[in-house]
Amino acid sequence: MEDNESLDRSRKIVIDAIAQNMHLYGITPSAGRLYGLLFFSDKPLTLDEMKEELGMSKTSMSNSVRSLLDLNMVEKVWVKGERKDLYTIKEDWYQCFFDYFTIKWRTAITTNSSAMGKSLNKLQELIADPETSEDIREQALKDVNKLKDRMDYYDWQDRLIDSFETKEILNFVPIKKND
Secondary structure, three states: OHHHHHHHHHHHHHHHHHHHHHHHHOOOHHHHHHHHHHHHOOOOEEHHHHHHHHOOOHHHHHHHHHHHHHOOOEEEEOOOOOOOOEEEEOOOHHHHHHHHHHHHHHHHHHHHHHHHHHHHHHHHHHHHOOOOOHHHHHHHHHHHHHHHHHHHHHHHHHHHHHHHHOOHHHHOOOOOOOO
16 A cells, blocks of 8 residues: 555656646646646546546546647547547657647747738838838838847747758757767
């Protein structure tokens, strides 16, 4: 019995840490506890099994699973003879990181680049308008330069994300340390 309690305590340390840091992924600590449960499970689990183990409502459990599915951290699996949906973690943590990183960062870059592109167009119109005062034109030119510099940054980030998607990044930072 004491061994079982020690095992549970050691697992709880990891599960609590995962739950605490899930905000980095934009999801709730309860999704982190769910992920930790699936991590230590030797078999895929149903929503009912997860609900029973964690004491969460079915709605909360379903939302947590959906969040983890959207981030490609868990997957639905099929088991012969089982009628309920079963879930397990994706074992390739490197791919999970690549997926998460590319999904989240690509969205942010697209949103910011689009807004800055629109702003650049408006600023160019303002600069070209003969009615614009010299003072406003100077400020607009400064803004254009700032935005162009930032667009270069977003281009660099976009290429970095491409290297994650193609796994070219592994040529520079291999999974295994070189001795």
